[in-house]
Amino acid sequence: MACENQTFNSGFILLGIFSNSPTHIFLFSLVLGIFTVAFTGNVVMVLLIYLDNQLHTSMYFLLSQLSLMDLMLICTTVPKMAFNYLSGKKSISLAGCGVQIFLYVSLLGAECFLLAAMAYDRYVAICHPLRYSVLMSQKICGLMAGSSWILGSLDGTVEVAVALSFSYCRAWDIPHFFCDVPALLTLSCTNTLLFEKMIFICCVIMLLFPVAVIIASYVRVIVAVIHMASEEGRRKAFATCSSHLIVVGMYYGAAMFIYMRPTSDRSHTQDKMVSVFYTILTPMLNPLIYSLRNKEVARAFMKLSRKGKSGKQITR
Numbered sequence: 001m002a003c004e005n006q007t008f009n010s011g012f013i014l015l016g017i018f019s020n021s022p023t024h025i026f027l028f029s030l031v032l033g034i035f036t037v038a039f040t041g042n043v044v045m046v047l048l049i050y051l052d053n054q055l056h057t058s059m060y061f062l063l064s065q066l067s068l069m070d071l072m073l074i075c076t077t078v079p080k081m082a083f084n085y086l087s088g089k090k091s092i093s094l095a096g097c098g099v100q101i102f103l104y105v106s107l108l109g110a111e112c113f114l115l116a117a118m119a120y121d122r123y124v125a126i127c128h129p130l131r132y133s134v135l136m137s138q139k140i141c142g143l144m145a146g147s148s149w150i151l152g153s154l155d156g157t158v159e160v161a162v163a164l165s166f167s168y169c170r171a172w173d174i175p176h177f178f179c180d181v182p183a184l185l186t187l188s189c190t191n192t193l194l195f196e197k198m199i200f201i202c203c204v205i206m207l208l209f210p211v212a213v214i215i216a217s218y219v220r221v222i223v224a225v226i227h228m229a230s231e232e233g234r235r236k237a238f239a240t241c242s243s244h245l246i247v248v249g250m251y252y253g254a255a256m257f258i259y260m261r262p263t264s265d266r267s268h269t270q271d272k273m274v275s276v277f278y279t280i281l282t283p284m285l286n287p288l289i290y291s292l293r294n295k296e297v298a299r300a301f302m303k304l305s306r307k308g309k310s311g312k313q314i315t316r
Contacts (some may be wrong), residue, residue, distance in 0.1 A: 014076060049064040077280070101160040123218070162195055
């Protein structure tokens with residue numbers, strides 16, 4: 001097959017995941033519903049944590065950053081997918097593809113490190129409660145969140161620069177609903193083995209290193225919780241930590257499945273289904289998991305709702 005690096009003058013075609021069959025129309029409507037819930041849930045979480053003074057703690061600051069990342073992640077893929085499906089136009093420009101790659105890789109990487117920071121926060125809160133205000137001060141918490149954003153952006157910059165430097169064959173049909181690096185590599189005319197190894201090394205750093213921090217933190221947490229004298233204290237600690245562990249399990253499991261397999265072992269169908277999980281479903285589930293299992297978030301929501309109702313009554 002002839003190969004030319006003409007993508008700079010044209011672009012790619014996103015094949016998507018939906019057709020015009022009744023089943024796929026229903027599934028597309030379902031995805032839009034999930035997007036709406038995810039968008040609303042994460043916006044509400046960010047606003048609650050920002051507006052409620054009692055939630056101005058390190059744990060909730062990190063949680064607000066997670067919600068912000070999830071909000072940006074779902075807005076990176078779903079609106080373009082919906083526009084292409086509804087308009088019948090499947091093309092995406094080179095610039096648009098590069099922006100998508102940069103944003104979702106950066107956000108995925110940033111979430112990896114942020115989840116590790118959240119695990120460390122729980123470790124300090126449970127194992128060193130008297131030193132919590134020192135070990136998780138506003139400055140340290142800000143540095144953790146800022147470092148997560150910076151490290152994720154560095155990963156995104158490297159991957160988009162290398163991925164778009166390859167020559168691609170004339171068939172520029174990406175078997176995906178967004179510009180995903182593994183799907184893009186299957187179209188390359190050049191040997192991408194070195195880049196695949198680089199992605200694997202990045203995944204070891206971006207995924208396995210934070211996982212090691214999370215495991216080490218929660219081993220210490222579990223030991224400390226088991227030795228707690230208070231039954232109420234154990235219950236509260238397990239409730240808080242279990243929410244975070246559920247999110248970690250969903251997120252890291254899907255990310256490792258996508259990015260730590262060689263191209264030869266990939267199935268486009270499997271990759272698309274798993275991508276739907278971590279780019280659409282997970283951003284919806286995160287705020288639900290944290291809000292439904294957290295009394296302080298529920299209290300803040302009820303307080304904000306009462307203020308809203310009072311404001312409407314006054315205006316009337």
